[in-house]
Amino acid sequence: MPVRVGANKTAKPVPSQLSELGRAFWSECKYRGGAKVFGEAEPADYLYQIREGAVRTCKQFSDGRRQIGAFHLPGDIFGAEDGGVHRFTAEAIVNTTVWVAKRQSLFARLAKSDIAAANNVRHLVTRTLEHVENHLLLLGRRNSLEKVVAFLLEVDRRLGQPDVMVLPMGRRDIADYLGMTLETVSRSLSVFRDERILSFRETNRKIVLHDRSKLAERVCQPDPERR
């Protein structure tokens, strides 16, 4: 359950694209790890930007299988839906602080003539689309090692290629993101560790990438030249 911490109705400096969405009213919310931010089919009334922590969007199936659509890291904006309802559930992975914007006013402006607001929502949806399309390629035609490589490189890039990559999510989450089992994720990481491409620091969620180029060699790139 969300813990309303405080209102933030003054125009504080809002990083990245959020400021472009106009003078909305912002609040800060905190979620404990595992808490639901919003559920599938719930009305999409808010936009979220992560201040600290991490969020996963996923879909649960009745037989226990689960597919994670995306991980959201600090700075990421999520919750943008065109239709008005969420199609995935969003859950905090660890204790997480987000800034929340009421989207109600935003959407009202779409119906009117606020071209800037419409374009901003469209860009957010398009960015989501691009990520899902890349994710599609990941799930469709890659073996387990390639999937883990792609995951590592994606997180590494989005964290700004830090010396030590601290994963907020566990092996189960990685597995459900990549469409494989947590055992195979673990085994794949062990393979790269044995090959000295990466190593663990203290815990098995802190990873040091020793050779990003060698890692990147193991995934196949799209072919610009059609055959």
Add this chain to the structure above:
Amino acid sequence: MPVRVGANKTAKPVPSQLSELGRAFWSECKYRGGAKVFGEAEPADYLYQIREGAVRTCKQFSDGRRQIGAFHLPGDIFGAEDGGVHRFTAEAIVNTTVWVAKRQSLFARLAKSDIAAANNVRHLVTRTLEHVENHLLLLGRRNSLEKVVAFLLEVDRRLGQPDVMVLPMGRRDIADYLGMTLETVSRSLSVFRDERILSFRETNRKIVLHDRSKLAERVCQPDPERR
């Protein structure tokens, strides 16, 4: 290569959503089976609606693997990109007739204040997003039989549940759409045929579904109740 057949600059009755995009100039184009409609990374200057035939959007990898992102059937609109370049290649599967709209003017209007045009593009992108998200669930955590079921039900629905489903695409295309091999696709169809859930008419691309509900039982649905 596209074969320009004729111009169609008069305001003919345009079916479905295309008319909402405003009074653009439409042309009719024909493509032979296998012909490229547009390529990856090419500028997205046109919108397409299929009159007859079928188109696949796909991405080719350098090692021969291929992922098909979507099949487009008569009535479908495709080619809507937010960024201005295509992220997938589009190819005619069979001899195909499309209506083409110059998107140039459309995009120019986005920069101005045409809220209707912006919303229409946004809806097209959102529909694409919804399809890709469903596709993601298909590729991530389903076995071969479930994948083929989902494919059959999707095509059946989009063709309007005809008595005889005529597939424009071959087994290889289905396989690359579902992230499996054509042999496994063939085997899965044979399983359903042996179970009398479907049968073939004349050719192996004409399929009769005898029991859609029994088919639907074999795929797992998203769980509305989180456990």
Add this chain to the structure above:
DNA sequence: CGACTCCTTGACAGCGTTCAACAGTAGTGG
């Protein structure tokens, strides 16, 4: 007719899942 493409079917191997055991870590309470 021959060459070709597309599809089916069989045999087999391999990759990844499943099941299981165990280790490492954190939290809790005596």
Add this chain to the structure above:
DNA sequence: CCACTACTGTTGAACGCTGTCAAGGAGTCG
């Protein structure tokens, strides 16, 4: 401080689904 529990992650072993390789049938076209 330690014992106990719960959780997470690693590793092993065996199974099974699906990919791979191969052969052959069915349809098409010159």
